[in-house]
Amino acid sequence: MVKSTKPVPDSMTPAPFRVTARRQDLADTFTIELEAADSPRGFAFRPGQFNMLYHFGVGEVPISISGDAGAGKLIHTIRDVGAVTHGLSTLKKGDMVGVRGPFGSAWPVDAAEGSDVVIVAGGIGLAPLRPAIQHVLDNRDRYGRFVILYGARSPKDVLYLPELQSWRGRLDTYVDVTVDHAESGWAGNVGVVTKLIERANFDATHAVAMLCGPEIMMRFTVAELTARGMDRGDIHVSMERNMKCAVGHCGHCQFGPKFVCKDGPVFPYGEIEALLKARGV
Amino acid sequence: MVKVEGLDKLLAEHPFFDGMNEDMRKTLSGCARNERFGPGEFVAHEGDPADRFYFVRAGAIALEFHVPGCNPIVLETLHGGEVFGWSWLVPPYAWTYDIRVLELTRLISLDGACLRKKLNKDHELGFELYSRFVPVMAKRLSSARLQLSDMYGRPCKKGE
Incomplete structure (x- = not known):
């Protein structure tokens, strides 16, 4: 047998990781903590990046990293929507998973220093934003007002509820949550997440917004933020497409002239505004 | 008793009236009333005559649908600076949902019947x-x- 002398690029080879913890967040959403099998020294990434998670024998999926970049743990919150994510949902502590990454662009947490920061998340879109939220909270004195607005389908679909409550309990962070529909026992807001923007106190001319959620939500949110006086260049969105190779070779995640895996997933809104409005892209 | 002058001031503070001509606002304040509701109270029930509409000064209310045999469904919650109730504009002038108060809430209400008469005479105010x-x-x-x-x-x- 002739061995190939060509080095295997790391970005294409899944590294074995062990599941160290698993938590069921919602009926269809769970979180796993992973540790590299051969070097449990942490995992370096920037807030907003994603990994390709390989469930052996089933397939690979792109999943945003949802843990604290400074904490050294690799954490993924995953929604069980397909064969691979369903397979991942069955993993238990001690099971193995393949990891390629981290890939993609990051939230502009450094560029946002000195500005107000507005986070607007919808549904599981809070997961890719959690590392950015944690970064701002860990470096709170470097930022102006900090606003976190979150929308979910119903009270039972509110992700990271204990953390939202903890963030809300801080005196230096404004957190508001709304759901699309609720029964009368729910004491919180009911209505679309864009309505929360009206009530939030931030300086739209000196703020950076980070948005993640369904594209329709992000479009309406951008409209509300720009109506409030925010520049499109200060609004950043995280896009989701069918990423396969994660390095811009396969073309599955092509989004007009861009590849979401390589050029994104985080884009300045101004760069992709026309694409978001184009039909069939 | 709350004076009309006081109500005019309260109306002026509500965002709905931003930039409104003072004379018009004073005319409207003639139909206005200052109201306060506690948590759990209902401002209106579905089917009630819609003879008033409301401006939320502070607090929170829920627009709810009653579903027979089930808990009511909350359609939307409204807070300070918002307005609710336009059934007074549309025959048969009846509320189409319940209005439940979520926390201590201060409202200004306007008498729709009184206002309809004024608007019939003053089309400029009606347009505004x-x-x-x-x-x-x-x-x-x-x-x-x-x-x-x-x-x-x-x-x-x-x-x-």
């Missing part, structure tokens, strides 16, 4: 008021459509 109501209604409709889209539900697959 409608011009302010329509954008609120349009925004509420747009939000309702977005809620109906179930955008946080399972993502669609290409071609679905």
Whole structure:
């Protein structure tokens, strides 16, 4: 047998990781903590990046990293929507998973220093934003007002509820949550997440917004933020497409002239505004 | 008893009346009343005569649908600076949902019947008021459509 002398690029080879913890967040959403099998020294990434998670024998999926970049743990919150994510949902502590990454662009947490920061998340879109939220909270004195607005389908679909409550309990962070529909026992807001923007106190001319959620939500949110006086260049969105190779070779995640895996997933809104409005892209 | 002058001031403080001509606002304040509701109280029930409409000064209320045999469904919550109730504009002038108070809430209400008479005589005031109501209604409709889209539900697959 002739061995190939060509080095295997790391970005294409899944590294074995062990599941160290698993938590069921919602009926269809769970979180796993992973540790590299051969070097449990942490995992370096920037807030907003994603990994390709390989469930052996089933397939690979792109999943945003949802843990604290400074904490050294690799954490993924995953929604069980397909064969691979369903397979991942069955993993238990001690099971193995393949990891390629981290890939993609990051939230502009450094560029946002000195500005107000507005986070607007919808549904599981809070997961890719959690590392950015944690970064701002860990470096709170470097930022102006900090606003976190979150929308979910119903009270039972509110992700990271204990953390939202903890963030809300801080005196230096404004957190508001709304759901699309609720029964009368729910004491919180009911209505679309864009309505929360009206009530939030931030300086739209000196703020950076980070948005993640369904594209329709992000479009309406951008409209509300720009109506409030925010520049499109200060609004950043995280896009989701069918990423396969994660390095811009396969073309599955092509989004007009861009590849979401390589050029994104985080884009300045101004760069992709026309694409978001184009039909069939 | 609350003086009319006081109510005019309260109306002026509400965003709905931003930039409104003072004479018009004073005319409206003649139909206004200052009200306070505690948590759990109902401002109106579905089917009640819609003889008043409301401006939220502070607090929170829920617009609810009563569903026989089930808990009511909350359609939307409203807070300070918002307005609710336009059934007074549309025959048969009856509330189309319940209004439940979520926390101590201060409202200014306007007498719809009194106002309809004034608007029939003063079309300029009528136009001014409608011009302010329509954008609120349009925004509420747009939000309702977005809620109906179930955008946080399972993502669609290409071609679905």
